[in-house]
Every structure is written in structure tokens, then in C-alpha cells.
Amino acid sequence: MGMTITEKILCEHTDLAEVYPGLLINARVDIALGNDITAPIAIAAFRKTGGLKVFDRDKIALIPDHFTPNKDIDSAEQCKVVREFAREQEITHYYEVGEVGIEHALLPEKGIVLPGDLVIGADSHTCTYGALGAFATGVGSTDLAAAMLTGEVWFRVPETMKIVFHGEMKKWVSGKDLILHVIGLIGVDGARYKAMEFTGETVKHLGMADRLTIANMVIEAGAKNGIFVPDEITRAYVDERAKRPYRFYDSDSDATYAEVLDVDVGKIELQVAFPHLPSNVRGISRVGNVKIDQVIIGSCTNGRIEDLRIAAGILKGRKAAPYVRLIVMPATQAIYKMALREGLMEVFIDANAVIGPPSCGACLGGHMGVLASGERAVATTNRNFVGRMGHPGSEVYLAGPAIAAASAVLGRIAGPDEL
Amino acid sequence: MKFKGKIWKFGDNIDTDAIIPARYLTTSDPEILAAHCMEDADPEFVKKIMIGDIIVAGENFGCGSSREHAPIAIKAAGISCVIAKSYARIFYRNAFNMGLPIFESRDLWDRISDAQEIEVDGDRGTIKVINSGIDALSVRPIPPFMQELIGDGGLMKHLSKKRD
Numbered sequence: 001m002g003m004t005i006t007e008k009i010l011c012e013h014t015d016l017a018e019v020y021p022g023l024l025i026n027a028r029v030d031i032a033l034g035n036d037i038t039a040p041i042a043i044a045a046f047r048k049t050g051g052l053k054v055f056d057r058d059k060i061a062l063i064p065d066h067f068t069p070n071k072d073i074d075s076a077e078q079c080k081v082v083r084e085f086a087r088e089q090e091i092t093h094y095y096e097v098g099e100v101g102i103e104h105a106l107l108p109e110k111g112i113v114l115p116g117d118l119v120i121g122a123d124s125h126t127c128t129y130g131a132l133g134a135f136a137t138g139v140g141s142t143d144l145a146a147a148m149l150t151g152e153v154w155f156r157v158p159e160t161m162k163i164v165f166h167g168e169m170k171k172w173v174s175g176k177d178l179i180l181h182v183i184g185l186i187g188v189d190g191a192r193y194k195a196m197e198f199t200g201e202t203v204k205h206l207g208m209a210d211r212l213t214i215a216n217m218v219i220e221a222g223a224k225n226g227i228f229v230p231d232e233i234t235r236a237y238v239d240e241r242a243k244r245p246y247r248f249y250d251s252d253s254d255a256t257y258a259e260v261l262d263v264d265v266g267k268i269e270l271q272v273a274f275p276h277l278p279s280n281v282r283g284i285s286r287v288g289n290v291k292i293d294q295v296i297i298g299s300c301t302n303g304r305i306e307d308l309r310i311a312a313g314i315l316k317g318r319k320a321a322p323y324v325r326l327i328v329m330p331a332t333q334a335i336y337k338m339a340l341r342e343g344l345m346e347v348f349i350d351a352n353a354v355i356g357p358p359s360c361g362a363c364l365g366g367h368m369g370v371l372a373s374g375e376r377a378v379a380t381t382n383r384n385f386v387g388r389m390g391h392p393g394s395e396v397y398l399a400g401p402a403i404a405a406a407s408a409v410l411g412r413i414a415g416p417d418e419l
Numbered sequence: 420m421k422f423k424g425k426i427w428k429f430g431d432n433i434d435t436d437a438i439i440p441a442r443y444l445t446t447s448d449p450e451i452l453a454a455h456c457m458e459d460a461d462p463e464f465v466k467k468i469m470i471g472d473i474i475v476a477g478e479n480f481g482c483g484s485s486r487e488h489a490p491i492a493i494k495a496a497g498i499s500c501v502i503a504k505s506y507a508r509i510f511y512r513n514a515f516n517m518g519l520p521i522f523e524s525r526d527l528w529d530r531i532s533d534a535q536e537i538e539v540d541g542d543r544g545t546i547k548v549i550n551s552g553i554d555a556l557s558v559r560p561i562p563p564f565m566q567e568l569i570g571d572g573g574l575m576k577h578l579s580k581k582r583d
Binding site: 037071123138141143364 | 432434436437440441442444445446447458459460462478479482483484485486487488505507508509512513516517573574575576578579
């Protein structure tokens, strides 16, 4: 019987000849990831179980990116735990502030995660790496601890939902609009426990940045993983980064899918997810007059150079509206440097934007962009739950970089065509 | 494995930011996390509950982040178990790994209101609503190996006990 790409990658990481949905398997892990919030719990669990040495220092990534640069004494202590563990265990992929970036932008950029890999991360957006044709999923700290100890994790093989994108994307429409549209269609638990495999004519021309954005947000539909079958676009991206061999997998033509969703992207306009669920999606033409106080451009979802180029293209020669705080956060140091060279940073500063360091802080209401009661933000991030970005009485509207930039200028949620 | 307590009812899609807001994730101390349990869904929650009380929720409980601080906060607040129509997958895994018993019931939510008292029998897989005439709603029982893991206080404590 044929297998999907998700089933094949899982199978390849066991000693089994085939796997199928519902089967419980123990699988070998290529990369296990933790950050400054989740790793301390995993490290404590690792030690409590009598762990002395991690299974493979090259296969663990410890990325202090959430409350860094340290926002207070407590978060400094959490980072210290991670740093000391990384030193003691001689963890290869530990990056200090100044070198660190947002984990899900940094790991693909540095070629730490590659096509065909099995990746677990104690962070729900670990699913991002599916864009490379890897199996990647979020787990809790305890699962990370077990993986650091044994190099293995148990899984239930998921059923796969196939999403077929066809048609030509309208001007300004990006990966963010496609995934928001899909989440709006199926709901925040529409793919619960499932793999989401993205395919179709449109995907053939979709750049890596858009694929990473789409895979990043499958967790917002409850999915276990999101995945793209790798192609020449993937190869061009990984070839210059990979320091070890990687492998392309494809889905068999007779593979079984639990569901197939056909999406004509030509009909999708710019999308906005209203509070307080990522599925509460509207097209920009149906937004109405929503005044805003803050705009965040960045995060693991939309903090890549492609996103900054779109935003800068719109902001060039314009300024943020009075009383609107515009915060731009490149997701990694390399992206920051590229944006500097391309003159994007000057555009942002001239637009009265403040440039933040690569950090997850603003997205989850940690630091550097926390909202007060009654305030509204447009953000290129991934979640708009109650209190996500600060006070429980604040509101987050999710959108792509085009809407974020245009909204900053107009002081209300708007698309670039209104400028 | 039996639980008896007053129930606190929540709706669909209770996310991990509601269970334990990210602003408190500068620590993993269970006592501190417990003090803010469910704060953004119900700011008075921790003041109102008694040890052993039970959370009853709708679909997709625990969606969002992978933070284990969520089941830690619920358990440390004194909640004995959670019964939801369905769970987000990372939370489902984390709850067992942390030793927080959770059950799935599609029927209970619609047949119960806040502050009613229930009795859950995790071995037989039944729920009784006290003084209501509902005495045998079925839930999937917790298998013995998982009961042992929960009894030991979660996956890691269970593993270290097995190594001894």
C-alpha cells in the first residue's frame, strides 16, 4: 500500500517496513529542540531521571529566544539554566544573544534542520520545518527530556489531510493569507491530530518563505505536522546551508488521505484573523473601520527577509500614523544584516518604526511590545487568543506583512491598495 | 482511580494562554503557576475552587502552545481531573506526562451546569452526577499502565521509579 510523505519519513526512522495511521511507533529523532521557557523543565526532568549525558550533542538545539535579551531576573535565571546545561553537555547548536534568532527562522536558515529529518521541539511552532519536507512536530518538555536522554520519541502515526492549492495568487497575497484562509475554512481543530500536506499547481511556484509561513501555522488548525513535498525550490534553499546529507521523500500516488481540500487561491483576498481565534478570519474588504494602537512585523511566522521587503516596499516614503507604535523585529541576525544592506532598516526608521532584536517576546506578550487594556494590535504573528500580547482586555488581529505595513500608515486595519 | 468534586464549566477552544498566560512563564514553579491558573478565562477561578474540583470543558481543550506549564498549573491548583469533549494533541500528551488525569466525554458538558458535583470512576469508565439521576455516563477508562504513570506523578517520575 502506498504511503504519504509523512508516513514514509516516520517509517524511515523506525525499524518497520511500513507504517499506517493509528499505529504507535518509537522513532529516532534527528533534531530535538528546546527554548528558554521549555528547556529548563526538560533539563530538570533529564537530571531527575538520572541523565548524565545527552544521546548526541550534535542533535540537540537549545535556543534562548523567548524572553531574551533577558527581560527580568526570573527569565535571566531560566536562560542561565539553559546556558549552563549547553556548556556542560557541549551542545553544538546553542546560540547566545547576539548570534541567536527566533528558533523556527534560525534552524532552517543555518541548515540545522533538513529535508527528510524527524524533528521534535518543545515549542508548538516546531511544525514550521515541514516546509523543507521534514517531519516536525511540537511536544512538551517531558518528551524533550526523554528524547535528550534516549534519542527516541513515541508517536501515533497521523492521518493526512491533503490541501490542494491551485490558481494564481492576487497581488499582495502571500503564504500568510493562504494559511489563514484554510484555518478559517476548517477551524482551530479542523486538522486535530492530523498531518496537513500542501500540494497543487500554486505550490510549485511558492517560495520557501511562504512555505515556512504556511507550515508554521498548521498547529493553529490543531495539526500534528504540516508538510510540503520538497522540490527544486527546496533544493536551492538547502544546498547552500546543509552540512550533512539530506533526503527527499515524496508521497506515493496510491497513498491514502483522510480528506482532500481543494482551494482556488485566485479567490483569496488579503486575510485578517479577528480576536480571539486564528480561525476568525475575514477578507480585507469585510474588515470595516478598526482603529489600531500597535503594529508588529516579525516572529517565526513572518519575520523573514521576504516579509521585511514587502513591508518596506509599502512603508517607503511614508510614516506610521500618529499614536501608532510600529515595531519591526527581524527574526534572525542574518536577516537583520541583509535588511541593513538592502536599505530596509532606513525605510523602517524613517517611517518611525522601532527595530527590535530577534526575539519571540512581543508575540506572546512577554516583552518589547506588550499591550494595555483596550488596545488593539495588527500583528504578523500566529496567535490572537485572549491576553496573547498583554492585557486580557487587549486585542490582536493577525495578518501578513502587507496589511501590517499599510495599517501602520493609516492607523486602522487596511490593505496597501488603500494608500 | 476515583475522583469526586464540584465542576467548573468552560467552553470550546480553551487555549494554553488562558490556562496559564505567557506573562507568568518566567518560572516553572508549580505554586506560582497555580496561583494564575485559568486567569484569563476566569480571573477569580483560583479563589473559587476547592481541592479536588473538576474542570469540564468543550472541544479542543488546551489548544495553542506546547507549554507544560499548563497541566502543571491545573494540577498544582488542586484540580483532580479534567473532562473535555476533546483535547488539542500536545496538551493531551503533556497532561499524562505531568500526571494530570484527563477524560474525554462528549455527553457530560451538555448535561451539567456549574457547581454541580460529580463522581468519576476512572477504572470502570463512568461518571455520576450527584443528585441528578444521571449515574452512569460512560467515559473511556484510563488503562492500568497509564494509571500507574499518573500515580507515580508523571512520566519522568515513573521512569526513574522503574530504573530503581
